[in-house]
Amino acid sequence: MANLDNIVSAPFFVCGELMESNDVIQRSRDLGVSFATPSIPFDRLVAPRTEVPPLLNVPLSEIIDFLILTGEKIRDPKNEFMAECIDRMCSTHVLPREVVGAQAMHAAAYLDRRRLMAEVEQNFSDPRVLDAWVPKADFTGRKSFVRAFAPRLIHVLPGNSPGVAVKSIAQGAMVKAINLFKMSSSDPFTMVAILRIMAEIDPGHPIVRSMSAAYWRGGDDAVERVLYRPQFFDKIVAWGGGDAINNVAKYIGPGFQLVSFDPKTSISMVGREALADDVILDLVADLTSMDVMTLNQEACVASRFQFVEGTQAQVDRFCAALHKHIARRAEESGDVRPMAMDMKEEIESLMMMDDEYGVWGKTDGKGLVIRSEEPVDFHPINKTANVVRVDSLDHAVKWVNVATQTVGFYPFERMPAYRDRLAAGGAQRVVHLGEAGPATIGNPHDAMYPLHRFVHWMVHEDGVA
Numbered sequence: 001m002a003n004l005d006n007i008v009s010a011p012f013f014v015c016g017e018l019m020e021s022n023d024v025i026q027r028s029r030d031l032g033v034s035f036a037t038p039s040i041p042f043d044r045l046v047a048p049r050t051e052v053p054p055l056l057n058v059p060l061s062e063i064i065d066f067l068i069l070t071g072e073k074i075r076d077p078k079n080e081f082m083a084e085c086i087d088r089m090c091s092t093h094v095l096p097r098e099v100v101g102a103q104a105m106h107a108a109a110y111l112d113r114r115r116l117m118a119e120v121e122q123n124f125s126d127p128r129v130l131d132a133w134v135p136k137a138d139f140t141g142r143k144s145f146v147r148a149f150a151p152r153l154i155h156v157l158p159g160n161s162p163g164v165a166v167k168s169i170a171q172g173a174m175v176k177a178i179n180l181f182k183m184s185s186s187d188p189f190t191m192v193a194i195l196r197i198m199a200e201i202d203p204g205h206p207i208v209r210s211m212s213a214a215y216w217r218g219g220d221d222a223v224e225r226v227l228y229r230p231q232f233f234d235k236i237v238a239w240g241g242g243d244a245i246n247n248v249a250k251y252i253g254p255g256f257q258l259v260s261f262d263p264k265t266s267i268s269m270v271g272r273e274a275l276a277d278d279v280i281l282d283l284v285a286d287l288t289s290m291d292v293m294t295l296n297q298e299a300c301v302a303s304r305f306q307f308v309e310g311t312q313a314q315v316d317r318f319c320a321a322l323h324k325h326i327a328r329r330a331e332e333s334g335d336v337r338p339m340a341m342d343m344k345e346e347i348e349s350l351m352m353m354d355d356e357y358g359v360w361g362k363t364d365g366k367g368l369v370i371r372s373e374e375p376v377d378f379h380p381i382n383k384t385a386n387v388v389r390v391d392s393l394d395h396a397v398k399w400v401n402v403a404t405q406t407v408g409f410y411p412f413e414r415m416p417a418y419r420d421r422l423a424a425g426g427a428q429r430v431v432h433l434g435e436a437g438p439a440t441i442g443n444p445h446d447a448m449y450p451l452h453r454f455v456h457w458m459v460h461e462d463g464v465a
Contacts, residue, residue, distance in 0.1 A: 008035045008088050010188035012214045013195040014044050016203055026215065028185040029159065035088075035188060037215050040223055045212055046232045047178050053150035054206035055176035060130050063173050064116050066198070066207055071111025073197045074104070074166070081200075085193035089162075098334050099296060100162065104190065107163035111170060115441050120174060122442030123451035124148065130176065133460060143462040148455035150176035151234045154227065156218070156248055158239040158261075159186025168237070169194055173207050175454045180233070181213040184240075188215040219247045230255035234456055238262070259453045261446050264405035265379070266291070268306040268433060269393050269418070273411045275314045282321050284410055287434030289325035291408045292385050294437045296335045301406045301436040304380040306387045307396035312371075315389040316358055319369045322385060323360035327367035330383045339365045339382055346378050375399060393418065400425030405446065408433040 010026070012019040022036035047053075055063065073079055082104060090097045109115075120127045128134050133145035155168050165181075169191070172179040181191050191213040199208050216223040218240075228236065228251035238248045239261040252258045268291055274284035291303040306322070308315045339347075344363040350370060351359045358371035367383045370376060380386045390396050393414075400407070400422055407422055409415045410433040419430050428447040429439075439445075 010035045010037050010088070010183075010215055011192055012038050012041070012212070013192045013199075014041060014212045014214070015210075016199055016208045018192075018196060018199075026185060026188075026217065035185075037188065040214060040216055042226055045180055045214065045227065047152065049231070053152075053176060053178050054209045055173065056150045058176065058206050060120065060127065060174065063176070063207065064113055066201070066205060067111045067116060067170050067173060068113055069201060070169075070194065070198055071108045071166075073201065074108040074111070074194065079197065081193045081196045085189045088189045089187055103295065104162045107166040110163070110166050116170060116174065118442040119171070119451065123449045130174070130455075141464050143464070145460040145462065147458050147460075148175065149458040150178070151454055151456045152178045152232065153180070153454060154233050154236045155179060155181045156236060156238040156240060156244060157181055157184050157187075157191065158244075159184030162187060162190045164239060165190040165194060169198075169211065171451055171454065172211065175451055177210065177454065179211045180227070181211070182218075183213055183215045185215070185217070218244055224248075224251065228256070235259055235454065237450075237454065259448075259450065263403060264300040264428075264446070265305070265403050266301050266303050266406040266408070266436060267396075267399070267404060268292075268303045268408040268410075269396055270306060270308040270318070270410050270433065271393055271414055272309040272314070274308070275310050275318060281318055284433065285318055285321035286325045287410065288322055288385075288408070289329055290434045291406075291436040292322075292326055293329040293333070293383065296330075296333055297381055297383055299437070303406075303408055303436060304386065305375050305399070306385055307390050307393065307399070308387055309390055309393050309396075312389055315371060315387060319358060319360050319371045319387050322387065323367060323369040326369065326383055326385060327361065330365075330367045335365075335383070337365050337382060339363050339368075339384070343378055343381070343384070346376070347384075350376070397421050397425055400427050402426035405429060406431060406436045408436050 009020065009022055019038045021038040023039040024037050026035050026037055028035065074082055086097065086101050086104065089100055126134055129146055129148040133147045136144045136146055153172060157168065158164055168181065183191050195211055195213055235257045236248050237259045238245055242263050245260055245262045249258060268288050270284060275281055288306055294302040308318055347363050347370065350357045361368035365382055369385045369387055371387045371389060373389060375388055376386050404427040407427050407430045409430055412432050415430055422430055
């Protein structure tokens with residue numbers, strides 16, 4: 001039997017109430033360490049369909065006021081809930097404490113009035129539909145009312161970014177949803193910490209009563225076949241890898257939809273202009289390293305493959321400069337995780353084929369660049385870049401597909417010539433090289449406007465005038 005004294009506890013939060021017990025011993029996906037949770041309180045996680053959602057008639061302006069106050073509390077360095085959350089997360093998360101803490105604080109910046117209103121206004125042509133039944137009339141004179149009705153959502157959260165917890169709470173609140181957050185084994189703490197902050201502000205607030213957070217192992221049929229039903233929820237909002245998305249997809253059917261932020265790979269495209277001289281080359285290599293090292297290469301927007309236009313000698317100079325900058329950023333981050341054994345073995349086998357591959361750095365998790373003529377057949381991660389030499393960026397387009405999220409591009413003036421072809425290939429976003437992380441507020445995410453997808457669109461037909 002496990003020694004509970006050495007196991008961190010991960011409480012649940014259910015409609016305003018903290019649940020603390022060590023009924024179930026769980027294991028984190030990334031580090032394989034144990035943590036303890038309560039048993040799943042099925043009856044309390046499901047709101048009857050006969051009940052109107054608590055947030056339905058709360059004005060959007062009041063919801064945003066509450067979210068802004070929550071953001072201020074999250075950023076307060078004296079906030080005990082966030083401090084405790086970061087302490088506990090360090091036992092289960094792959095990223096070092098400094099990175100985890102910085103990400104949590106940075107994520108709270110999303111709770112800003114201008115940002116939140118921009119999200120709403122970009123998602124809804126008439127934001128009034130969130131607060132009321134908005135009258136419509138067509139050219140025949142037929143009248144109706146339309147409302148973006150409060151949905152019932154299960155959010156399957158990823159473990160790679162605390163920021164998703166903040167964003168999911170805000171988006172769930174703004175569409176006035178009843179929300180159940182399934183936490184990740186890498187981070188079964190951030191969501192509960194934020195909800196505890198909200199409850200401390202106002203334990204009876206409709207936002208607090210609309211939100212629950214729990215952990216169970218993804219794929220646990222004994223839990224999911226009970227909860228993943230249209231009798232209880234409208235949609236699953238799923239983030240994560242292929243296995244996580246495939247698992248929830250099997251429950252989808254009539255009346256029960258999937259909104260998927262599924263696995264994505266981001267790339268860089270670097271034109272030969274970057275290799276014109278050593279000064280420009282070093283600058284562009286640094287911009288590329290910024291995209292590679294976004295959230296220490298854990299985020300979907302982090303560049304994995306860099307297609308560089310030039311001769312092998314030119315590209316090799318770029319690889320050396322890129323490795324220098326990745327290694328510097330890795331050292332500054334404090335992330336000293338060793339490389340996964342399977343990837344380490346793959347790369348070490350490539351290192352023995354000097355005529356086909358070039359390798360800068362070591363397989364020690366401190367930064368590595370691989371140069372090849374085609375993308376490697378494994379997923380570069382943990383500060384690993386795969387530079388693919390191409391004669392022309394035209395040749396790089398064939399590697400773009402529906403799983404390509406962000407394309408960092410240089411030189412900037414060539415972007416318009418490629419954006420249609422990138423979109424045709426399936427890419428969702430093209431940005432200046434070095435700007436994979438920042439995003440224009442309110443823009444589509446993963447090729448959709450999420451809030452518009454979350455709500456339950458309801459029509460009241462009122463006949464002809």
